[in-house]
Amino acid sequence: KNQVEQSPQSLIILEGKNCTLQCNYTVSPFSNLRWYKQDTGRGPVSLTIMTFSENTKSNGRYTATLDADTKQSSLHITASQLSDSASYICVARGGFQKLVFGTGTRLLVSP
Amino acid sequence: NAGVTQTPKFQVLKTGQSMTLQCAQDMNHNSMYWYRQDPGMGLRLIYYSASEGTTDKGEVPNGYNVSRLNKREFSLRLESAAPSQTSVYFCASSGDRGLSPITGELFFGEGSRLTVL
Numbered sequence: 001k002n003q004v005e006q007s008p009q010s011l012i013i014l015e016g017k018n019c020t021l022q023c024n025y026t027v028s029p030f031s032n033l034r035w036y037k038q039d040t041g042r043g044p045v046s047l048t049i050m051t052f053s054e055n056t057k058s059n060g061r062y063t064a065t066l067d068a069d070t071k072q073s074s075l076h077i078t079a080s081q082l083s084d085s086a087s088y089i090c091v092a093r094g095g096f097q098k099l100v101f102g103t104g105t106r107l108l109v110s111p
Numbered sequence: 112n113a114g115v116t117q118t119p120k121f122q123v124l125k126t127g128q129s130m131t132l133q134c135a136q137d138m139n140h141n142s143m144y145w146y147r148q149d150p151g152m153g154l155r156l157i158y159y160s161a162s163e164g165t166t167d168k169g170e171v172p173n174g175y176n177v178s179r180l181n182k183r184e185f186s187l188r189l190e191s192a193a194p195s196q197t198s199v200y201f202c203a204s205s206g207d208r209g210l211s212p213i214t215g216e217l218f219f220g221e222g223s224r225l226t227v228l
Contacts, residue, residue: 004153034216041221042221043201043219043221043222044154044201044219046217049216089153099217103151103152
């Protein structure tokens with residue numbers, strides 16, 4: 001069964017600290033994985049995409065990794081800011097062009 | 112640049128009432144989608160339109176109908192609303208043709224929060 005699991009469900013960190021969000025996927029065949037950021041009351045916005053051949057990709061203070069062997073991806077946020085408070089959704093593209101969404105990690109950055 | 116625009120943003124219905132959610136995109140995208148988002152669940156695809164003139168069911172189509180009015184507009188209709196349809200609905204578009212963009216991204220609207228009493 002195609003599935004994407006994210007952990008933790010929620011996380012509270014102090015402003016300026018780093019954090020890592022996890023995404024495990026069981027999607028076959030696997031094509032790519034995308035991380036979205038969803039601010040409260042808004043639609044998701046893409047942060048980055050990881051394809052099969054990529055291990056690490058950075059977008060400012062966000063760094064995504066992908067391990068295709070263990071079927072895991074992570075999103076690392078460096079020097080967190082209050083504006084990083086949001087839900088982060090992992091989406092894997094599987095067989096028959098199907099997108100599989102995770103339930104998201106809710107991050108709260110506290111001053 | 113407006114992107115994807117949804118109306119209304121909020122709506123309260125009584126069981127059995129009908130309504131239509133409107134969506135328009137100004138990015139000249141081929142594909143458009145309707146998702147619902149419920150607490151503790153990932154976004155679930157209701158219907159999609161790979162191109163103007165075509166529509167197909169997603170994973171949770173029961174109780175909904177859609178119309179791809181033209182390339183820009185894709186509406187979602189609830190004919191007889193039920194409390195189980197209380198949710199946040201998102202319209203999205205993609206530049207790629209087909210159910211799932213190969214490497215392209217989904218562009219989402221701001222969402223429409225629907226409550227059915």
